[in-house]
Amino acid sequence: MTATAAALSYRQTPERTTCLLAGDWRADARQPETAPPSWQAGTALDFDCSALGEWDSSLLARVLQIAGAAGAAGCQVDLAGLPGGLARLVRLAAAVPRREQPVPVHENGVLDHVGRVALAIWSRIPQTLAFVGELSRSLARLAGGKAGFQRADLLLFLEDAGPRALPIVSLISFLVGTILAYMGAAQLAMFGAQIYIANLVGVGMVREIAALMTGIILAGRTGAAYAAQLGTMQVNEEIDALRTFGLPASDFLVLPRFLALVAMAPLLTLYAGLVGIVAGMLIATTVFDVGAYAYYTQTLQALSLTHIAVGLIKGTVYGALVAVAGCLCGMRCGRSAQAVGEATTAAVVLGILLITVSASLLTILFQRLGI
Amino acid sequence: MQAIDAAIEVDALTMRYGDRLIQRDLSFTVARGDIFIIMGGSGCGKSTLLRHLIGLQEPAAGRVRFAGRDLWHSDEATRNAIQRRCGVLFQSGALWSSLTLIENIMLPMKRIGGFDDALARELAEVKLALVGLAGFAEFYPSEISGGMKKRAALARAMALDPDILFFDEPSAGLDPLSSAHLDELILELRASLGATIVVVTHELPSIFAIGNNAVFLDADSRTMIATGDPKILAESGPDTVRAFLSRGKTT
Ligand SMILES: Nc1ncnc2c1ncn2[C@@H]1O[C@H](COP(=O)(O)OP(=O)(O)O)[C@@H](O)[C@H]1O
Ligand SMILES: [Mg+2]
Numbered sequence: 132m133t134a135t136a137a138a139l140s141y142r143q144t145p146e147r148t149t150c151l152l153a154g155d156w157r158a159d160a161r162q163p164e165t166a167p168p169s170w171q172a173g174t175a176l177d178f179d180c181s182a183l184g185e186w187d188s189s190l191l192a193r194v195l196q197i198a199g200a201a202g203a204a205g206c207q208v209d210l211a212g213l214p215g216g217l218a219r220l221v222r223l224a225a226a227v228p229r230r231e232q233p234v235p236v237h238e239n240g241v242l243d244h245v246g247r248v249a250l251a252i253w254s255r256i257p258q259t260l261a262f263v264g265e266l267s268r269s270l271a272r273l274a275g276g277k278a279g280f281q282r283a284d285l286l287l288f289l290e291d292a293g294p295r296a297l298p299i300v301s302l303i304s305f306l307v308g309t310i311l312a313y314m315g316a317a318q319l320a321m322f323g324a325q326i327y328i329a330n331l332v333g334v335g336m337v338r339e340i341a342a343l344m345t346g347i348i349l350a351g352r353t354g355a356a357y358a359a360q361l362g363t364m365q366v367n368e369e370i371d372a373l374r375t376f377g378l379p380a381s382d383f384l385v386l387p388r389f390l391a392l393v394a395m396a397p398l399l400t401l402y403a404g405l406v407g408i409v410a411g412m413l414i415a416t417t418v419f420d421v422g423a424y425a426y427y428t429q430t431l432q433a434l435s436l437t438h439i440a441v442g443l444i445k446g447t448v449y450g451a452l453v454a455v456a457g458c459l460c461g462m463r464c465g466r467s468a469q470a471v472g473e474a475t476t477a478a479v480v481l482g483i484l485l486i487t488v489s490a491s492l493l494t495i496l497f498q499r500l501g502i
Numbered sequence: 503m504q505a506i507d508a509a510i511e512v513d514a515l516t517m518r519y520g521d522r523l524i525q526r527d528l529s530f531t532v533a534r535g536d537i538f539i540i541m542g543g544s545g546c547g548k549s550t551l552l553r554h555l556i557g558l559q560e561p562a563a564g565r566v567r568f569a570g571r572d573l574w575h576s577d578e579a580t581r582n583a584i585q586r587r588c589g590v591l592f593q594s595g596a597l598w599s600s601l602t603l604i605e606n607i608m609l610p611m612k613r614i615g616g617f618d619d620a621l622a623r624e625l626a627e628v629k630l631a632l633v634g635l636a637g638f639a640e641f642y643p644s645e646i647s648g649g650m651k652k653r654a655a656l657a658r659a660m661a662l663d664p665d666i667l668f669f670d671e672p673s674a675g676l677d678p679l680s681s682a683h684l685d686e687l688i689l690e691l692r693a694s695l696g697a698t699i700v701v702v703t704h705e706l707p708s709i710f711a712i713g714n715n716a717v718f719l720d721a722d723s724r725t726m727i728a729t730g731d732p733k734i735l736a737e738s739g740p741d742t743v744r745a746f747l748s749r750g751k752t753t
């Protein structure tokens with residue numbers, strides 16, 4: 132069966148307007164653009180569908196529009212001429228009067244956006260301080276032997292934050308060690324000083340880069356996971372359930388995660404430094420003709436305990452910051468699936484931001500202290 | 503009003519999310535031993551009211567008192583003490599997903615009740631048996647059905663033998679038989695524990711089977727339009743309430 136085009140026309144007498152609907156009305160076909168007549172109060176509107184073929188909700192929409200305008204102008208609307216099904220749908224759609232209620236404001240101007248972001252940041256400061264305060268109280272309770280998290284939880288988090296991160300930490304540190312060695316060698320070879328690749332890679336990795344890379348990996352891996360876990364618990368009302376029992380969520384949920392990262396971050400940092408050094412040694416010996424033993428002794432000479440301590444301190448600080456960012460974003464998550472996604476993203480961004488800022492501050496601090 | 507018999511008094515309570523008014527001027531009293539129904543259409547603020555009653559959300563105005571003690575205008579210790587006398591069954595169950603069912607029930611027993619592990623386990627087994635989940639102790643919440651989660655959550659809500667139990671739509675998503683079974687359980691709890699019970703529900707059979715007092719929240723006027731025994735409200739309440747209680751079949 133071939134479809135005929137939809138058609139709409141009006142036949143008017145002084146006291147009555149008849150709306151003639153013809154052809155097949157389909158949402159995916161062209162709709163007639165006939166302009167409606169001007170409606171006069173006290174007149175009547177009826178419909179003539181004798182030539183109407185098939186129809187779908189596009190016709191319903193048009194009829195509602197016409198009948199709505201006519202009704203609003205004071206016309207008497209008569210639906211009898213419509214096919215039975217259509218008339219029932221029209222009555223159904225009009226049955227519940229539109230309820231006027233304040234629509235949530237969704238403004239999208241640039242200034243508006245800037246203002247909203249500023250307000251959001253401002254309003255988060257108390258929340259953030261409260262979170263840090265809660266965490267400190269939990270730590271104090273832990274020191275007093277009264278913090279009540281599940282030991283089994285802590286073990287799980289330790290395993291997840293540490294051993295399970297080993298493959299990715301190995302890969303990244305190895306590649307970064309390689310890059311460092313190549314970069315250094317290109318310069319040092321000009322003076323025939325390839326042996327100093329060992330100093331560059333050793334000190335660079337152990338003091339700065341191992342901690343930085345570990346921190347960033349933890350932010351993307353563990354911090355994001357924490358935010359998603361806590362956010363989902365927020366959605367499922369699990370955190371509310373803790374609160375109604377008077378069980379502090381910061382003890383049960385935040386503390387074990389925080390401790391796991393603070394414990395694992397320095398270990399991962401140490402490991403990352405080692406892998407970087409091995410990578411550097413591999414490149415130096417195979418590509419730049421440095422003896423393996425010479426490289427080894429050179430590295431030992433270059434590295435002091437101070438370098439190692441500085442690296443470990445940085446790693447620990449980054450781990451703590453990543454845990455705080457992840458748990459904070461998870462705990463203040465809204466109660467929807469979308470909010471969980473946003474919390475996860477925010478946790479990674481905040482984590483990396485905090486790491487970068489604290490990296491600069493720590494570098495300046497250690498410089499000032501002459502370490 | 504005999505203040506002695508009042509388990510919960512709500513006085514001119516107004517609830518908001520930010521600028522958005524949810525309900526205003528709610529005043530009603532839940533007597534000790536009541537099964538009190540909070541009813542109203544979807545989205546009118548029933549769960550929100552419950553959150554205000556259990557101390558999760560602070561009122562924009564008004565007071566909530568438990569046996570004469572103000573929930574919100576008092577220090578944290580008092581609030582915690584009040585909360586400890588309450589058990590809550592959340593709409594989604596809200597079981598702690600990283601713990602097995604029995605651990606879910608044992609956690610408050612050990613941390614708040616101060617029971618040792620063996621005693622907590624024994625009591626938790628009993629609570630699980632009460633809700634028909636004996637044998638599921640070692641299951642995780644993700645491994646059981648929605649109706650079972652609700653029942654496990656009920657067992658957890660009863661962990662500390664509370665004086666007042668709050669249920670948010672306990673029978674939503676349950677088949678008619680389980681739902682009727684839950685009603686019986688609720689009646690049983692009141693009879694055996696002497697608990698006061700506050701239930702959010704729009705299951706008409708439940709409302710009439712168990713409720714002896716109720717409040718009706720209206721979404722349009724954003725306030726309560728009736729309070730009293732649902733059977734009486736169904737006869738002589740305001741039109742909206744009668745329509746609600748007869749599924750729109752009033753004239
Ligand atoms: N966290 C929230 N933020 C803003 N509005 C909310 C929030 N939670 C619920 N609301 C709104 O409050 C109203 C009441 O919700 P609720 O109490 O869950 O209704 P119900 O009576 O169905 O339990 C709803 O219109 C809902 O959109
Ligand atoms: Mg609800």
